[in-house]
Structures are given as C-alpha cells and as structure tokens.
Amino acid sequence: MSAAGAVAAGRPRGTAGGLRLTWVQPEDLLPHELAASGDEGRDVTALADRWAAAGGDVTAPVSGASPVPAPPALRALAVDLLDAADALPGPDSADEPDDLDAVRATWPSAWDLPTTVERDRLHGAWLGRAAGCLLGKPVEKIPRHGIREILTATGRWPLRDWFTARGLPADVAARWPWNRRSAPTSLAENIAGMPEDDDLNFPLLALRVLETHGPGFTSAHVAQAWLDWLPAGRVFTAERVAYRNLLLGLTPPDTARRHNPFREWIGAQIRADVYGWTNPGRPDRAAEAAWRDAAVSHVRAGAYGAIWVAAMAAAAPVAGDVDAVLDAGESVLPPGSRFTAAVREARALGAAGDDWESIVDTLYARHGHLHWVHVRNNAALVAAALAYGRGDLERSICAVVAGGWDTDSNGATVGAVTGALTGAARLPGRWVAPLRNRLASSIAGFDGIGFDELADRTLALAHGSLA
Structure with a gap:
C-alpha cells in the first residue's frame, strides 16, 4: 500500500513499512495507564468510558505495542486522556510514601x-x-505453563540446567516461541x-x-x-x-x-x-x-x-x-x-x-x-x-x-x-x-x-x- 493509501486507511504516515515502536505510543500507553491508576486507587472510569466509546481498546498490549497503530484522531484522544490521568489527584496513602x-x-x-x-x-x-x-x-515473555511445557518436552523438568531447542517438538516450539532477541545466544547449544x-x-x-x-x-x-x-x-x-x-x-x-x-x-x-x-x-x-x-x-x-x-x-x-x-x-x-x-x-x-x-x-x-x-x-x-x-x-x-x-x-x-x-x-x-x-x-x-x-x-x- 502507498503512503497515501495508508493514511486513507487510517494508519499514520510512516508505519507502512512495519516500524512499530513499543512502550511509547499513546494508544498503547493509555490502557496501561488505566490499569496503573486503578491499582493506585484512582477513579478512571470516565476516562475508560471515553476511550471505549471512541473505539479504543482498554486491554493493555502484553508486549508493549498493539498490532495496528491508532488513527490520528484516536491517538490524539489518547494523548488528551493521558494528560487527564496525569492531572488526577495522586494516591493519598501514608503507607506508600513517594519521597x-x-x-x-x-x-x-x-x-x-x-x-x-x-x-x-x-x-x-x-x-x-x-x-x-x-x-x-530465552523464556522471557513465555508464561509459566509454557515454560513447563518446553521443559517437559525436552526432558528437563524440573528445571536444573540451561534451556535447549534440541529435541523440542515443532508444535511446542510454535506454541511457545523463544524470545527472538535472546534465543540465538542463550540456549545451551549456543552460549559463548x-x-x-x-x-x-x-x-x-x-x-x-x-x-x-x-x-x-x-x-x-x-x-x-x-x-x-x-x-x-x-x-x-x-x-x-x-x-x-x-x-x-x-x-x-x-x-x-x-x-x-x-x-x-x-x-x-x-x-x-x-x-x-x-x-x-x-x-x-x-x-x-x-x-x-x-x-x-x-x-x-x-x-x-x-x-x-x-x-x-x-x-x-x-x-x-x-x-x-x-x-x-x-x-x-x-x-x-x-x-x-x-x-x-x-x-x-x-x-x-x-x-x-x-x-x-x-x-x-x-x-x-x-x-x-x-x-x-x-x-x-x-x-x-x-x-x-x-x-x-x-x-x-x-x-x-x-x-x-x-x-x-x-x-x-x-x-x-x-x-x-x-x-x-x-x-x-x-x-x-x-x-x-x-x-x-x-x-x-x-x-x-x-x-x-x-x-x-x-x-x-x-x-x-x-x-
């Protein structure tokens, strides 16, 4: 798709090549902010309702970025709502001091x-x-039950040694892919x-x-x-x-x-x-x-x-x-x-x-x-x-x-x-x-x-x- 086509489709210019920055895009930060504020005891119900009504996803992305960038109007709303969340009164608890x-x-x-x-x-x-x-x-981001399945499939459960891809069945490997940045250098057969x-x-x-x-x-x-x-x-x-x-x-x-x-x-x-x-x-x-x-x-x-x-x-x-x-x-x-x-x-x-x-x-x-x-x-x-x-x-x-x-x-x-x-x-x-x-x-x-x-x-x- 051309850059013009990407804009027409609602994707911000510059994302057509697949670049998707994690942990900084407003539409990705906002759902995490709703969770963080809620955990702190702040009422963000109104902010969450505005976001959902506009078509935003209130579920936070697990790995730092949602699959598709938000359209410009939705991203702008995310910025406004992040500002609003920042302006809310902070947690008022002497049990959890911040100085x-x-x-x-x-x-x-x-x-x-x-x-x-x-x-x-x-x-x-x-x-x-x-x-x-x-x-x-190698197992960063893999949930606990996935880690156990990998270890069991390779005869290493309970864990007492480095992880290995040797002997790992293809279906288990597909279900629980290694951390792609780490596996080439952190599996037993590759460590140097x-x-x-x-x-x-x-x-x-x-x-x-x-x-x-x-x-x-x-x-x-x-x-x-x-x-x-x-x-x-x-x-x-x-x-x-x-x-x-x-x-x-x-x-x-x-x-x-x-x-x-x-x-x-x-x-x-x-x-x-x-x-x-x-x-x-x-x-x-x-x-x-x-x-x-x-x-x-x-x-x-x-x-x-x-x-x-x-x-x-x-x-x-x-x-x-x-x-x-x-x-x-x-x-x-x-x-x-x-x-x-x-x-x-x-x-x-x-x-x-x-x-x-x-x-x-x-x-x-x-x-x-x-x-x-x-x-x-x-x-x-x-x-x-x-x-x-x-x-x-x-x-x-x-x-x-x-x-x-x-x-x-x-x-x-x-x-x-x-x-x-x-x-x-x-x-x-x-x-x-x-x-x-x-x-x-x-x-x-x-x-x-x-x-x-x-x-x-x-x-x-x-x-x-x-x-």
Whole structure:
C-alpha cells in the first residue's frame, strides 16, 4: 500500500513499512495507564468510558505495542486522556510514601552487618547475576505453563540446567516461541559468553556513574549518563518513557511522572545491585543511592523495589545466610506498603515449604492480575525463591525462572544475591564456565569486559565508600 493509501486507511504516515515502536505510543500507553491508576486507587472510569466509546481498546498490549497503530484522531484522544490521568489527584496513602525522607523515617539507626568485603564475594555477585539472567533470557515473555511445557518436552523438568531447542517438538516450539532477541545466544547449544541484556547494562551504567561522580551522584547525573551512554533502543517500559521525557526537556523526577503508566514496574529494581555492592554492610547508603537512580523513571513501589534490592545487595557480600539478606532488604521498606506485604508473605511461603509449584500457585492467586513486568508480583517471586533456595544458586535461580513473569530480571536478582553469598570460587562450574568471563554490551567501554575486572572495579568503589 502507498503512503497515501495508508493514511486513507487510517494508519499514520510512516508505519507502512512495519516500524512499530513499543512502550511509547499513546494508544498503547493509555490502557496501561488505566490499569496503573486503578491499582493506585484512582477513579478512571470516565476516562475508560471515553476511550471505549471512541473505539479504543482498554486491554493493555502484553508486549508493549498493539498490532495496528491508532488513527490520528484516536491517538490524539489518547494523548488528551493521558494528560487527564496525569492531572488526577495522586494516591493519598501514608503507607506508600513517594519521597525518600518519609521512607527513611522508618529505617533502623544501625545494621548489625560486617562492612569488610572480599573480592571473591563481589566476583560471585557479578557471575551469579549473569548466570541467572542468562538462564531466564530465552523464556522471557513465555508464561509459566509454557515454560513447563518446553521443559517437559525436552526432558528437563524440573528445571536444573540451561534451556535447549534440541529435541523440542515443532508444535511446542510454535506454541511457545523463544524470545527472538535472546534465543540465538542463550540456549545451551549456543552460549559463548554473556550476551547483552538490560539487566547487565544498567549495573554497568551504575558502575560508570559511581566512578565518574562518586557516591554523592544525583538523579540528574543518572539521566545524563543514560543520554550519553545508553542507546534508546536498549531501554523498555518506564525507562523508555523516561528517556522520551528527557528528550522532551523534562528533568527528574518529572521524567518519571509524565505519561508513564510503568512507574511502578520492575525497571528500577533491576538497576540497583551495584549501589549495594559498593556499600557493603550499609543498606541505608545503598538504598539512598538506589532511590536517586530510581527517581528518573519510577515512583512509590517502583522505587521500593530498587531500595529493597540495593539493601539486599549491600548485605549479600558480607552476610552469613540468606535470612540476613532478606532482613536487610525488608528493613528499608515502608512497613505498611503493599509491596512490603507482598515480599514478606512470599518470603514466609518460600521458607515454609518444599513444594515450589504450590508456592508459586499461591503467588499467582495473589498477584496474577498484574502485568508480567509489574514490580510487586516479581518482587514476591524473588523473595519466595530466595527463601526457598536457602542460599543455593542453582536451586534459587531455577525456581525463580520456572516461576515465570519477568524471567531474566528475576533470575538476575536472585543469582546476584546467591552468587554473593557463595563467592565466585565456590559457584558451580556448569553455571559459570559458559559465561567465559566475557560480557557483551552496547555501552561504550564495556563490550567484552570480564567479570574479574568488574569485581576489581566494584571492590575499589566499595573500599572508597568505607574510607
């Protein structure tokens, strides 16, 4: 069809060649905004009715873009309704504060954790993060029952090894296609080092921010680092919206608040580990740093996920067991928030039983209404897997990846905690050797870097934080 024909058919000019940007088109953002506002307790009934009456789909696209772009008039209405949603009064709950001072007011005055960290533990954290991420990459976006069907068909259920396409029946492969960006480099038969992933790109960027600006960096420093070093095509959901907002001239924290229905999704949670590793034994310092990073793109629970992971990452390289790590993470959370309740309940479930499938069934009953990239459901799954895995890397990452939702991000977080608890020298070779001490990245200066060098640079920053 010609460009004129595309316009006549109601498609905006420029889409005829198949380009369909995810996570930023107004008609795709609006259904997510209706869900996000509803979850926050705001009444968006009138907005939803206007959208549906105009022919808009109130069902949010699972993968970030609806199949067909909206006609210009419908897209314009989506923009108006997003503006209207932004103008609605925010959630009024003291249990879920949106500023660091209010969150910090509930923190303990001290933590009973060592502050001396060994390089081997930091090395283990990097390796564990990569291994867990790599395990989850090929099945990202595949639902839990699809993951089980793949594993059963290839004789690998329950999950205890890398995914493989060998022996996978054609009908199962067609029903549950691998993540097309990941499968070529993340299946057992193809692994040759750690391929690029946003779950590793963001820790690399945090390392660069700390090396450049020191522990007193600001949210503006983080935003500038994105623009200087992070390709726009390598960010998704809230980060892609915030990146767009930066290009529109907004600054943090406004970048997290304009037309951003993903503000309480998982993105900031995957960016926080380095802030913990460089503040060993100090969950407070780690959480404060993670909050400043999160403020570029997230609010409330989106930021709680970041400080929770940062606090656990501060404890994991110096703690003696996973309970101390989970205690540290919970200590920085607003005690009355839904996020806190979710991770505490999930931790109790994971610690109390050995029937992982039953545990995950309960989590899905509680949180299955949330999008697979939301922060609460994924944090609950992480907490349960850490408690269930009892510090063992293989048991923990296999459990969390088999649980579905955001498989690579959750695998990375769980792998980082258990890798730090274990230390590089004691990690199982079959999970570490395929990484080949090599990490691919589109961030300049990091492509092909070794995990040993990353451990050295992280240790230098950790020593500096204690000086």
